[in-house]
Amino acid sequence: GDSVTQMEGPVTLSEEAFLTINCTYTATGYPSLFWYVQYPGEGLQLLLKATKADDKGSNKGFEATYRKETTSFHLEKGSVQVSDSAVYFCALGGSGSARQLTFGSGTQLTVLP
Amino acid sequence: KAGVTQTPRYLIKTRGQQVTLSCSPISGHRSVSWYQQTPGQGLQFLFEYFSETQRNKGNFPGRFSGRQFSNSRSEMNVSTLELGDSALYLCASSPRGLDQETQYFGPGTRLLVL
Numbered sequence: 001g002d003s004v005t006q007m008e009g010p011v012t013l014s015e016e017a018f019l020t021i022n023c024t025y026t027a028t029g030y031p032s033l034f035w036y037v038q039y040p041g042e043g044l045q046l047l048l049k050a051t052k053a054d055d056k057g058s059n060k061g062f063e064a065t066y067r068k069e070t071t072s073f074h075l076e077k078g079s080v081q082v083s084d085s086a087v088y089f090c091a092l093g094g095s096g097s098a099r100q101l102t103f104g105s106g107t108q109l110t111v112l113p
Numbered sequence: 114k115a116g117v118t119q120t121p122r123y124l125i126k127t128r129g130q131q132v133t134l135s136c137s138p139i140s141g142h143r144s145v146s147w148y149q150q151t152p153g154q155g156l157q158f159l160f161e162y163f164s165e166t167q168r169n170k171g172n173f174p175g176r177f178s179g180r181q182f183s184n185s186r187s188e189m190n191v192s193t194l195e196l197g198d199s200a201l202y203l204c205a206s207s208p209r210g211l212d213q214e215t216q217y218f219g220p221g222t223r224l225l226v227l
Contacts, residue, residue, distance in 0.1 A: 046217065
């Protein structure tokens with residue numbers, strides 16, 4: 001079945017450091033890919049998405065490129081801020097009419113001033 | 114537009130009781146999905162409703178059920194609560210059209226079973 005493997009955390013970085021969170025997936029067909037972020041005590045917020053191979057999603061300085069050949073969707077940010085501290089989830093969209101998302105295990109990011 | 118709203122935000126129940134959680138989707142969204150989030154199992158899909166019909170279901174026991182009303186609001190019910198049902202329950206809605214695969218989440222209902 002479909003699955004998402006996400007980089008284990010926690011990740012601790014200093015402010016202005018470069019961030020990479022790895023995400024690889026297994027799926028039939030060509031699903032959409034998503035990154036969601038969860039701040040303490042809150043639900044999930046959509047960070048970015050890509051719907052087909054070679055698409056790049058971007059938002060708030062974060063980027064991820066849909067790589068079909070490596071089945072990956074790594075999240076990157078050039079310069080993190082303390083306010084980026086949160087849990088990040090990579091997710092795989094459903095196929096056909098199925099709307100279910102398959103999530104990775106989440107990566108806790110802490111950014112220190 | 115207002116986001117997805119969920120009520121109540123927090124709930125404490127005891128084993129054996131039942132609970133009903135409510136979700137109001139973003140205006141115009143007709144698809145509503147439910148997820149359970151726990152530290153051990155992560156985020157797991159419960160079910161999805163579209164136009165008052167369950168369209169997709171995850172691998173949960175029959176104690177977990179849901180429904181959707183004609184205004185797209187949805188409820189989920191858990192009967193005979195177990196300690197392991199303690200979790201954050203998240204509702205998400207999806208629009209029609211080009212963005213239909215994107216799910217927008219509410220703040221969740223945190224359920225504690227004692």
